[in-house]
Amino acid sequence: MSAETNPMGDVKREELLISVIDGLLDGARHVAVGALSPIPGAGALLAARRSGGRVTIIGSDLPAHRMDGGVELFDMAAQGRVDGFFLSGGQIDGQGNINLTGAGDYPRGDVRWSGAFGSAFLYFQVPRVILFREEHTRRVFVPKVDFISAPGASEPGVHRPGGARALVTGLCVMDFDRARARFTLRSVHPGVTVEEVRDNTGFDFDLPQSVPTTELPSAETLGVIRSEIAQTIANPYPEFAERVFGVVRKAA
Amino acid sequence: MRPPVLDLADLAARIPDGALLAVAKEPNAPMALARELIRRGAKDLHLVTLPTAGVFADALIGGGCVKIVETSGVSLGEFGPAPFFAEAVKSGAVEIRDATCPAVYTGLQAGEKGIPFMPIRGIIGSDILANRPDWKVIDNPFEAGGDPIVLIPAIRPDVAVVHVSEADRFGNAWIGGRHELKTMAHAAHCTLVTAERIVDHDLREDEAKAANLITPIYVEALAEAPGGSWPLACPPDYALDPGAVRAYASAARQSARSGGGEEWLRLLTPGHAEAAE
Numbered sequence: 081m082s083a084e085t086n087p088m089g090d091v092k093r094e095e096l097l098i099s100v101i102d103g104l105l106d107g108a109r110h111v112a113v114g115a116l117s118p119i120p121g122a123g124a125l126l127a128a129r130r131s132g133g134r135v136t137i138i139g140s141d142l143p144a145h146r147m148d149g150g151v152e153l154f155d156m157a158a159q160g161r162v163d164g165f166f167l168s169g170g171q172i173d174g175q176g177n178i179n180l181t182g183a184g185d186y187p188r189g190d191v192r193w194s195g196a197f198g199s200a201f202l203y204f205q206v207p208r209v210i211l212f213r214e215e216h217t218r219r220v221f222v223p224k225v226d227f228i229s230a231p232g233a234s235e236p237g238v239h240r241p242g243g244a245r246a247l248v249t250g251l252c253v254m255d256f257d258r259a260r261a262r263f264t265l266r267s268v269h270p271g272v273t274v275e276e277v278r279d280n281t282g283f284d285f286d287l288p289q290s291v292p293t294t295e296l297p298s299a300e301t302l303g304v305i306r307s308e309i310a311q312t313i314a315n316p317y318p319e320f321a322e323r324v325f326g327v328v329r330k331a332a
Numbered sequence: 333m334r335p336p337v338l339d340l341a342d343l344a345a346r347i348p349d350g351a352l353l354a355v356a357k358e359p360n361a362p363m364a365l366a367r368e369l370i371r372r373g374a375k376d377l378h379l380v381t382l383p384t385a386g387v388f389a390d391a392l393i394g395g396g397c398v399k400i401v402e403t404s405g406v407s408l409g410e411f412g413p414a415p416f417f418a419e420a421v422k423s424g425a426v427e428i429r430d431a432t433c434p435a436v437y438t439g440l441q442a443g444e445k446g447i448p449f450m451p452i453r454g455i456i457g458s459d460i461l462a463n464r465p466d467w468k469v470i471d472n473p474f475e476a477g478g479d480p481i482v483l484i485p486a487i488r489p490d491v492a493v494v495h496v497s498e499a500d501r502f503g504n505a506w507i508g509g510r511h512e513l514k515t516m517a518h519a520a521h522c523t524l525v526t527a528e529r530i531v532d533h534d535l536r537e538d539e540a541k542a543a544n545l546i547t548p549i550y551v552e553a554l555a556e557a558p559g560g561s562w563p564l565a566c567p568p569d570y571a572l573d574p575g576a577v578r579a580y581a582s583a584a585r586q587s588a589r590s591g592g593g594e595e596w597l598r599l600l601t602p603g604h605a606e607a608a609e
Contacts, residue, residue, distance in 0.1 A: 180405070181459070187424075194406055198383075201434045
């Protein structure tokens with residue numbers, strides 16, 4: 081896209097994604113945010129501000145984010161006290177399977193990633209999981225993951241109140257139909273074409289009759305993101321807040 | 333009978349080669365103890381991490397101390413992948429037993445209760461489960477039929493290790509709000525504690541602290557180790573040292589790739605990091 085016709089205006093990509101995530105969390109009472117997730121964290125904070133829900137950002141030192149040690153998040157999720165959570169993957173396939181473990185033949189594959197973390201549990205328990213991965217390439221969005229750290233769908237009879245609701249990437253938003261274990265393109269970000277999404281996605285997905293453009297945040301929402309949300313997300317993400325919003329770090 | 337206060341080398345000597353060793357993710361990682369184990373040339377440790385790990389596990393793997401890693405993930409967080417861990421898993425130098433966070437807690441909770449296993453939701457249909465022959469699936473016996481559920485066998489570590497801000501000479505170790513550290517200590521056959529300081533008064537006298545202690549019945553021995561979590565955090569005393577962790581990550585990456593060099597170990601030694609910069 082050329083600079084003079086930038087369809088994003090003065091909206092940064094991070095701000096668009098924060099606003100998209102806000103919309104997907106409408107009405108959630110409690111959203112938890114895992115490690116290394118500044119954009120999901122900011123989106124969750126924005127949604128909570130709008131709809132009065134709670135947010136727990138793992139790693140934040142702010143009192144409102146304090147939990148009873150490391151176990152409570154999982155117990156809460158198992159009881160249905162967590163409505164929203166974010167997962168990602170080194171690979172994600174068209175059935176919603178995610179791979180956080182490694183590429184190639186397990187265990188001695190080509191690339192070893194860190195590991196499944198809580199995914200193999202939380203993907204089953206949290207009703208509104210948002211899959212979030214900025215990099216939208218065929219390297220990430222593969223026909224079939226090499227290792228299922230957590231499955232996108234389960235056999236009938238397996239207790240599973242949770243699962244993916246949507247996939248948010250640097251190019252688009254997709255809805256996930258858990259019954260069919262299949263993605264449908266919901267919108268493409270400003271300046272992105274459906275062909276571009278298709279070219280960069282290794283799995284097959286459904287298309288609506290017409291594909292809308294992802295809505296940009298309103299001026300009012302942008303104002304809130306750049307002030308209140310930027311300040312809050314600086315704990316625990318000072319580097320992100322400084323880079324994207326110019327939040328000056330407090331002296332240690 | 334009070335657990336003895338030892339020097340660091342003697343404390344590390346209580347971790348035999350081949351031990352099933354439990355450690356929690358940072359903060360509170362006993363890095364001074366890790367350096368002592370690497371210096372000794374400890375071998376064949378079976379590391380179980382609560383529920384994930386970072387520099388502590390990566391350094392022990394880099395030091396050739398580890399045979400098996402049971403973990404939900406090893407990562408240096410914002411400083412990138414754990415180089416020695418990734419390389420050792422790929423080469424087969426270390427046997428990996430992949431888990432998922434709450435499953436590790438579940439195994440330790442079964443361990444602290446003295447029961448053989450505990451059930452947990454989720455996990456079914458994952459390749460995590462497919463690669464854990466020690467985890468079983470049964471049908472919920474309280475339902476008429478169906479409702480499969482995973483059973484995690486009890487984890488009883490030989491030794492649990494932790495670094496805390498404050499301990500006392502009676503053998504109490506204050507763990508703040510991290511209650512999983514108590515679960516770890518309760519499940520283990522014994523716990524070794526390093527502390528920023530070991531005070532003379534009994535921490536159990538303070539109601540607020542008494543609720544957050546590993547108590548002496550679980551503690552085999554202690555050592556005073558100021559800066560014992562560096563370069564990682566030991567709240568409330570100090571935060572993670574980003575420069576030092578970044579330097580470790582870079583040197584470890586180089587060493588893991590080339591299969592040699594001990595610069596990473598030098599960078600993990602307090603007082604030597606500055607010289608490299």
